Amino acid sequence: MQQISNTFTTQKTDKQLRLSFLQPLLTDFQIIFDRDPAARNWFEVLCCYPGFHAMVLHRLAHWLHCHGVAFVPRLISHLGRFLTGIEIHPGAQIGQGVFIDHGMGVVIGETAIVGDYALIYQGVTLGGTGKETGKRHPTLGKNVVVGAGAKVLGNIQIGDRVRIGAGSIILRDVPSDCTAVGVPGRNICHKGVRGCPLEHAKLPDIEASIIRSLLERIEKLEQQLKVKS
């Protein structure tokens, strides 16, 4: 355990630790109104958003963890799991403005790093493959969207503004500005301007495009046969 924290956790000053607990909470709260069209008012968000409750508890647990407090951080994480259905190991490093929508079934492992403004849906695992030790969970860049039920496994790098399709299993690095979908995940990297991260319906449908190109090919071959006969 000591060895792990030495290898991947950067040493933080006391001031940084204070800020790392309190300051991001405000951003965590505010971002919900941008990210969830269903969010009505601050009272509703304060009372009815398990993702926000999980972030409050995690920031407390992580702060204690970084101060070397034993057992209590794990207990807070465990209680948070009962309350929200979201399990975040106190060692996980979570940026500000991260929103876990709905939340039930989310697991974030000990050595995971989640960049600012990530949007994570229910059933997501940021886990290990079971084959690595030490830093064994993924690192997510900024503004990453991880769709419902997606599993991002291993010490892999997910770039900034990456979108991961619902139900995907991602085992390899994904470059910034790309979309990853499927089991196992395939990277689709388009050049040019990207749409809003909440436009989930615009994720590429690889199977459909393969079928479309096969149909076009069959049509061409049929025309060639007609010309010959």
Ligand SMILES: CC(C)(COP(=O)(O)OP(=O)(O)OC[C@H]1O[C@@H](n2cnc3c(N)ncnc32)[C@H](O)[C@@H]1OP(=O)(O)O)[C@@H](O)C(=O)NCCC(=O)NCCS
């Ligand atoms: C299956 C697993 C154990 C790896 O087994 P492995 O026999 O070592 O397999 P490899 O990593 O060598 O991968 C073999 C192939 O299977 C694919 N693969 C691996 N895991 C896969 C998964 N979960 N789903 C789909 N395909 C998978 C790989 O892409 C690879 O394909 P390729 O040869 O075309 O590149 C691991 O990937 C896994 O899923 N572990 C469970 C992790 C988990 O549940 N973590 C949650 C912790 S909270």
Ligand SMILES: CC(=O)OC[C@H](N)C(=O)O
């Ligand atoms: C979240 C996860 O990967 O769990 C598997 C194991 N407990 C570990 O920490 O690696």
